[in-house]
Every structure is written in C-alpha cells, then in structure tokens.
Amino acid sequence: xxxxxxxxLAVLTATIVALLLLTAGARTVRLVxxxxxxxxxxxxxxxxxxxxAADDDLPPTLPPGLTHHDLxxxxxxxxxxxxxxxxxxxxxxxxxxxxxGLADDARRRLRRPGPVGRARAVLVIGAxxxxxxxxxxxxALSDRHPxxxxxxxxxxxxxxxxxxxxxxVACLSAPxxxxxxxxxxxxxxxxxxxxxxxxxxxxxxxxxxxTVAAQVLGATHxxxxxxxxxxxxxxxxxxxxxxxxxxxxxxxxxxxxxxxLVEASxxxxxxxxxxxxxxxxGDVGDTRAxxxxxxxxxxxxxxxxxxxxxxxxxxxxxxPAALESLAAxxxxxxxxxxxxxxxxxxxxxxxxx
Amino acid sequence: xxxxxxxxxxxxILELVRFKLETAGLEVVATSDGQSALxxxxxxxxxxxxxxxxxxxxxxxxVCRSLKSTPATAGVPVMLLTARSQEVDVERGFGVGADDYLxxxxxxxxxxxxxxxxxGRGDTA
Numbered sequence: 001x002x003x004x005x006x007x008x009l010a011v012l013t014a015t016i017v018a019l020l021l022l023t024a025g026a027r028t029v030r031l032v033x034x035x036x037x038x039x040x041x042x043x044x045x046x047x048x049x050x051x052x053a054a055d056d057d058l059p060p061t062l063p064p065g066l067t068h069h070d071l072x073x074x075x076x077x078x079x080x081x082x083x084x085x086x087x088x089x090x091x092x093x094x095x096x097x098x099x100x101g102l103a104d105d106a107r108r109r110l111r112r113p114g115p116v117g118r119a120r121a122v123l124v125i126g127a128x129x130x131x132x133x134x135x136x137x138x139x140a141l142s143d144r145h146p147x148x149x150x151x152x153x154x155x156x157x158x159x160x161x162x163x164x165x166x167x168x169v170a171c172l173s174a175p176x177x178x179x180x181x182x183x184x185x186x187x188x189x190x191x192x193x194x195x196x197x198x199x200x201x202x203x204x205x206x207x208x209x210x211t212v213a214a215q216v217l218g219a220t221h222x223x224x225x226x227x228x229x230x231x232x233x234x235x236x237x238x239x240x241x242x243x244x245x246x247x248x249x250x251x252x253x254x255x256x257x258x259x260x261l262v263e264a265s266x267x268x269x270x271x272x273x274x275x276x277x278x279x280x281x282g283d284v285g286d287t288r289a290x291x292x293x294x295x296x297x298x299x300x301x302x303x304x305x306x307x308x309x310x311x312x313x314x315x316x317x318x319x320p321a322a323l324e325s326l327a328a329x330x331x332x333x334x335x336x337x338x339x340x341x342x343x344x345x346x347x348x349x350x351x352x353x
Numbered sequence: 354x355x356x357x358x359x360x361x362x363x364x365x366i367l368e369l370v371r372f373k374l375e376t377a378g379l380e381v382v383a384t385s386d387g388q389s390a391l392x393x394x395x396x397x398x399x400x401x402x403x404x405x406x407x408x409x410x411x412x413x414x415x416v417c418r419s420l421k422s423t424p425a426t427a428g429v430p431v432m433l434l435t436a437r438s439q440e441v442d443v444e445r446g447f448g449v450g451a452d453d454y455l456x457x458x459x460x461x462x463x464x465x466x467x468x469x470x471x472x473g474r475g476d477t478a
C-alpha cells in the first residue's frame with residue numbers, strides 16, 4: 001500500500017471520527033439545554049399560576065434574582081397560559097408581558113427579514129390582544145410566506161377591532177391564500193360581532209366563503225342571520241352552501257325555521273341537503289316536524305333515512321314514539337332504521353342518572 | 354380539610370387550578386390522566402372532582418360516569434372543564450351525572466366561586 005493511500009485513509013478516518021464527535025457533542029448540548037429549560041419551566045410555572053390567579057388590583061411583580069434565561073422562560077410560559085384563562089387572571093399576565101416589552105418587541109420584529117420571527121411576532125401580538133397593532137397584522141396577511149399569513153389569520157381572531165373582522169371576512173374570498181377553515185375558526189372567535197359582515201358574505205362571496213360564513217353564523221348562534229340563512233337554503237346554487245345553511249339553522253334552533261327546513265327536506269334536489277335539513281329539524285326539536293321526519297325514514301337514500309331516524313330521537317317524546325311505531329315493523333327498511341336509532345338512543349341514555 | 358380532586362393533562366391548567374384552590378384553603382389532589390383520577394377518587398372520595406373532558410387513558414366523561422355509578426362516590430359533585438368546541442361533551446357529561454361545567458378559557462375567580470357553591474363552603478377564605 002502506498003504512503004499516499006495510507007495518508008488518505010488516515011485523513012478520512014480522522015474526519016469521520018471528528019464528525020461523529022461533533023454530532024454527539026451537539027446532541028449532548030441540545031439535550032442539556034432542553035433539560036435545563038424543562039427545569040426552568042417546572043420551577044417558574046407556579047409563579048405564572050400565581051400571577052394568573054391573583055385577585056388583588058396591584059400590578060404584577062416578579063421576585064428578584066431571576067436570570068435572563070428565567071425571564072425568557074417565564075415569558076414563554078405566560079404566553080402559553082394566556083389563551084387558557086380569561087378575566088382578571090388574563091389581564092394580569094398581559095400587563096406583565098406588556099410591561100416586559102413583549103408587545104413593542106413583537107412590533108419591531110414584524111419588520112425583520114426572517115419569516116419565522118415575523119410569524120412569531122404576529123402570534124404574540126394576537127395573544128396579547130394588542131388592538132392598536134391591527135394595521136400591522138392586517139399587513140402581515142399580504143406577507144409572501146404562508147406561515148406569516150396563517151399566523152396573521154390566527155392573530156386577527158384574537159383582536160377585537162371591527163377592522164380585524166372585516167379583514168378576516170375578506171380572507172374568505174381568497175381560499176388559496178388563507179385556509180377557509182382557519183379563517184372560519186378565527187371569525188367564530190369574534191362571536192356575534194362578525195354577524196353583519198358574514199351575512200353580507202353569504203350573498204356576495206364565492207361558494208367556499210358562503211359555506212364557511214353559514215357555518216360560523218351557526219356556530220355563533222347568530223339569530224339575526226336567520227332570514228339570510230333561510231334565503232340561502234332556498235336559493236343558493238351550491239349544494240354545499242345550502243347544506244351549511246341548513247346546519248346553521250339547526251344550531252340557531254329557532255322554531256321559525258321549521259317551514260323552510262321542511263321545504264328543503266322535501267324538495268331540495270340534493271339528498272345531502274335533504275339529510276342536513278332533516279337533521280336540523282331534529283336540532284330545532286319542534287314537534288311539527290315529526291310527520292315529515294317519520295315519512296323520510298322511508299326514503300330510499302341511506303343518508304336521508306338515517307338522518308331522519310336520528311333526528312326523531314331529538315324531538316321531545318313524540319319523536320321516539322314515532323320511531324317505536326316504525327320499529328314494530330322490523331322486517332321493513334324504515335323499521336330497521338328506526339330500530340338502529342332507538343338502539344343508539346338507549347346506548348346514549350345508558351349512563352344517565 | 355376539604356379535599357378537591359383535579360384532573361387535567363395540561364400542566365399549566367393543573368398548576369393554576371391547584372394554586373387557586375390551595376390559596377382558598379382547600380386540599381388538592383392533582384392528577385394528569387383520567388385513570389389516575391378515578392383511582393384516587395375511589396381510594397379516598399373527595400368533596401369535589403374537577404375533571405378535564407379530554408384526557409389520556411380515560412376521558413372526564415368516563416371518569417364521571419364511573420364515579421356516579423359507584424355507590425361510594427355517587428354523591429361526589431363533579432365539575433367538567435372543557436373547551437368551547439366540546440360543548441357536545443358537556444351535554445354528554447350532564448347525561449352521565451355531572452353537576453356543573455366550566456368552559457375554557459376560564460376565569461380562576463369564577464372557578465373558585467363555582468367550587469365553593471358545589472361543596473357548600475361559602476366560608477372558605
């Protein structure tokens with residue numbers, strides 16, 4: 001073997017050993033850092049709990065002797081706790097974090113080049129509920145990085161200004177840039193404040209926007225949107241929108257929606273919409289729907305028949321009574337649907353007092 | 354001393370509830386999963402159980418159902434802690450005998466008020 005080959009092998013071996021040692025060293029450093037951080041979290045969590053649970057009106061204060069690492073960990077734990085509490089506990093934590101400069105720091109970091117830092121800054125602004133930064137968060141919706149745009153949607157769900165609602169509703173019209181489900185969840189966080197903008201979107205938005213608008217109006221029990229939802233159930237060209245409108249009317253639960261739901265359950269061309277209307281009739285729970293539901297248990301489409309049977313279990317005493325009478329004819333198709341629904345009802349009630 | 358059992362797999366919430374109740378003069382037994390909560394309650398029935406709904410091993414609903422169907426713990430009041438999206442679980446919880454529920458995010462002060470009402474300790478500091 002030549003000297004050159006031996007030397008090459010020696011260099012290669014030394015390089016591999018050095019790389020292995022470097023990798024092991026880096027891993028050890030990471031593990032030690034993670035363990036130390038875990039220890040700090042364990043040590044500081046009670047302090048954050050104490051701040052969040054305090055009942056006095058004094059400004060929150062920190063004990064002396066906390067290191068730079070302690071303070072950074074405490075801020076992170078407090079940010080993690082913020083979405084889990086409300087009332088005085090939440091405002092105590094917000095006051096502390098704002099006093100520590102987190103809000104100002106986040107606004108500065110919004111202008112930095114790294115998308116991860118910008119996304120985190122947007123999330124901090126949302127978690128702290130800094131409404132005065134709504135403009136900056138709305139601006140982040142146009143960021144070229146999707147993680148920043150998504151963070152901005154989440155943050156706008158936590159800010160209380162009307163501008164935040166309008167910006168979120170506008171996002172519904174661009175589902176390729178903003179996931180519609182995420183925007184819907186953010187809008188639901190605004191409760192009935194978003195009602196008027198969503199009703200407008202019900203009429204003017206693209207199909208996905210109209211669908212999500214109907215779902216959010218239902219989730220927030222927006223009574224004021226009932227007429228608009230009835231209109232969409234009767235006239236929207238998209239079955240998905242009509243289905244969402246039926247579901248929303250069920251969640252709103254007004255007996256005044258019964259006629260519109262009955263009409264859809266009988267005459268809508270889509271079986272899925274008929275099924276949704278029948279299910280909504282069960283949610284409303286008005287006994288006027290019992291004859292329609294009973295007849296629908298005999299529908300040839302599986303989803304329609306099973307939705308009708310399940311809905312009957314939720315309509316007072318008359319619904320289950322209608323199912324009992326159908327179940328008596330066990331050999332028939334409606335009889336089997338009725339038996340299945342009654343069995344489910346008994347299972348659900350098995351643990352009741 | 355009056356004992357309250359709390360069960361939540363979120364350590365932040367567990368610590369917060371523990372602190373709030375202990376500073377109000379209550380003794381707290383804290384667990385982070387449903388099975389441990391059930392074991393603790395059966396071994397020494399508390400004056401009240403505060404249960405998260407979504408927990409590992411056993412859900413708060415299942416723990417509540419077991420407590421209410423066991424003679425030794427049937428009288429233990431149960432409060433469910435749940436996220437708003439799990440309101441359907443609250444309906445199921447009442448179905449299996451839960452006495453109260455609190456939706457997350459929650460106010461620590463409201464939690465204590467409800468705990469006092471459930472255990473009938475209006476004199477708790």
